[in-house]
Amino acid sequence: MKVWAVANQKGGVGKTTTTVTLGGLLSGPEQRVLLVDVDPHGSLTAYFGHDPETATRGVYELFSQCAEGADPDPNGLIRETRFPGLDLLTASTALATLDRQLGTRSGMGLVLRHALEKISDQYDYVLLDCPPMLGVLMVNALAACDELLVPVQTEFLALKGLERMINTLKMVQKSRKSELAYRIIPTLFDRRTRAAHEALSELRRLYGDDVWPGVIPVDTKFRDASSAGQPLCFMIPDARGVLAYSDLLEAIGGRLSEPHERRRRG
Numbered sequence: 001m002k003v004w005a006v007a008n009q010k011g012g013v014g015k016t017t018t019t020v021t022l023g024g025l026l027s028g029p030e031q032r033v034l035l036v037d038v039d040p041h042g043s044l045t046a047y048f049g050h051d052p053e054t055a056t057r058g059v060y061e062l063f064s065q066c067a068e069g070a071d072p073d074p075n076g077l078i079r080e081t082r083f084p085g086l087d088l089l090t091a092s093t094a095l096a097t098l099d100r101q102l103g104t105r106s107g108m109g110l111v112l113r114h115a116l117e118k119i120s121d122q123y124d125y126v127l128l129d130c131p132p133m134l135g136v137l138m139v140n141a142l143a144a145c146d147e148l149l150v151p152v153q154t155e156f157l158a159l160k161g162l163e164r165m166i167n168t169l170k171m172v173q174k175s176r177k178s179e180l181a182y183r184i185i186p187t188l189f190d191r192r193t194r195a196a197h198e199a200l201s202e203l204r205r206l207y208g209d210d211v212w213p214g215v216i217p218v219d220t221k222f223r224d225a226s227s228a229g230q231p232l233c234f235m236i237p238d239a240r241g242v243l244a245y246s247d248l249l250e251a252i253g254g255r256l257s258e259p260h261e262r263r264r265r266g
Contacts, residue, residue, distance in 0.1 A: 001120045002254070005145035007138065008128035009168065010161025014187035016043040017222050019129040021245045024231025026125050027085035034078065034164040037091035038112070038141050039131040045090040048081050049229050056092035062115050063098055066108065070243025072115040083234065085257065087123075099135045108136055109175075113144040125254065132161075134168050137161045147252065148182035154189045154199045154215070159206070170230040182210065183252055189215040212251055216244045233260060 006019045015178045019035055027033040030064040037044035038059060042052025066185060079088045083251060128141045152162050173180050184207055204211050219241035225232035233242045249256060
């Protein structure tokens, strides 16, 4: 089972779009994928039609189990989506209280890691959609993942958020006592604007080989897919954004599910 965390300490850079699209491309009858919403805002949860204000049986309950002295167990909390092989562990707004409630307790940084170990034989991939702030949830995601994916909007203001994210990564790596691989993903690239090209050049100059060579373009069809509550790859398999995420998946060692692989070959 591969675990990828999708994180950046700036909102609006395409974290949820990245999580949903990669999850859709990976999932199928022969390949199981779990999407985990670790963000109190609950964008991923809402994407699939659940209200984070009222959602129960999700990530928050894992932390409650741990606080009560039990091993965190996601079995019984995971929801199926209407897409074969694609499941969801929802967020609730109650997650926003975790730092105040549990942040000082020992062992709270490994709740997600221990929970995912319980289902390691049930899924091929797990994608964690992370909050845009440092706290117990971000620490959990970085402790649980095998690789960090950092979407960065190709504009200069977004580069400051990336700097904070890399500093957080370095801090967490010290506690992990091991290197955590990461890939920076240029997103929302508008090839028509000079500002986007300049921001992309600066991103590559500052971070070099840590930046994926491709880009995720601006594609309004992502908005349509969000309104429909389904990954874009199921609606419009040959959309520009879908093809870009397919290239990204190949670069990070993921395997397209068979239905999407057939469409791409065709």
